[in-house]
Amino acid sequence: MADFSIGMLSKKTGCKVPTIRYYEQVGLLPEPYRTEGNQRRYQTKHLHILQFILHSRELGFTLDDIRELMTLSKSDEGNEHKADDIASRHLKAIELKITRLVALKTELSTMLKECEHGQADSCRVIDVLSDHMLCKGTH
């Protein structure tokens, strides 16, 4: 029931202390009250909000996205579609990233395999990087 310090909030959430202060500074986490000695004291509501932020971050949402999602969740009905839009937009971005990374992975593995199969002193990593033409059609 007792309110808790920033260190406790950090332990409960796994979020580093300076990061908590940073989220407050950029307006994501509401300012808690202070002790007479000016230290922050948090309540359950702060815990929930911080968890929301952290979970959204894990899912790759930007702080701006999160800001928007939070105002949506506070305001009246009819905003679900907006939250939906933000999430779908984000999903598309992630799919694109995956596609690109898989292509990179392929190119890198090819480069490394060529290296392995050559003679000991013919590793081509640097040569391949120097020469665009050696890329196997991924760009």
Added chain:
Amino acid sequence: MADFSIGMLSKKTGCKVPTIRYYEQVGLLPEPYRTEGNQRRYQTKHLHILQFILHSRELGFTLDDIRELMTLSKSDEGNEHKADDIASRHLKAIELKITRLVALKTELSTMLKECEHGQADSCRVIDVLSDHMLCKGTH
């Protein structure tokens, strides 16, 4: 044969002018000579080095990686394995990123699907984000 301006180098490579100056500033691209009026004039060697940088960046190497790769390519033999190491390390990092992104993608799609199949006003995007327990086992 003629040496060329920064704008020309930019056109030849697709790299923006301020970015070229930035690469010079951080020591990746050697300083070219200057005209009497203090403008940069590049030669073919700069073009090749910049292409090396850009290609490595496309493959997701950091500027520090690239710096290391470039010193390796300059120095004596026996360094191929180091270049190899950098590349394999990088490949592993990419594979990890892909795994994580695929998990994210799954979680996001699930979230969005739950939203679609519910009644019109029961979109759960915000609720799911608020509650860690609703994640389907991806963390």
Added chain:
DNA sequence: ATAAAATCTATAGCTACTAGAGGTTCAAGA
């Protein structure tokens, strides 16, 4: 009462650029 641990603010640093201000130089046409 004291000492250690935790907290406070403020500032600077990180990556890899990008944008802007305010001034100079170059190249081409008249």
Added chain:
DNA sequence: TCTTGAACCTCTAGTAGCTATAGATTTTAT
């Protein structure tokens, strides 16, 4: 040759999302 406009110059500050440091204060435990 002169002029004009595009391209160039340097320098500073801003972006995202923190992290690290310094130096001072407060809280907690003994």
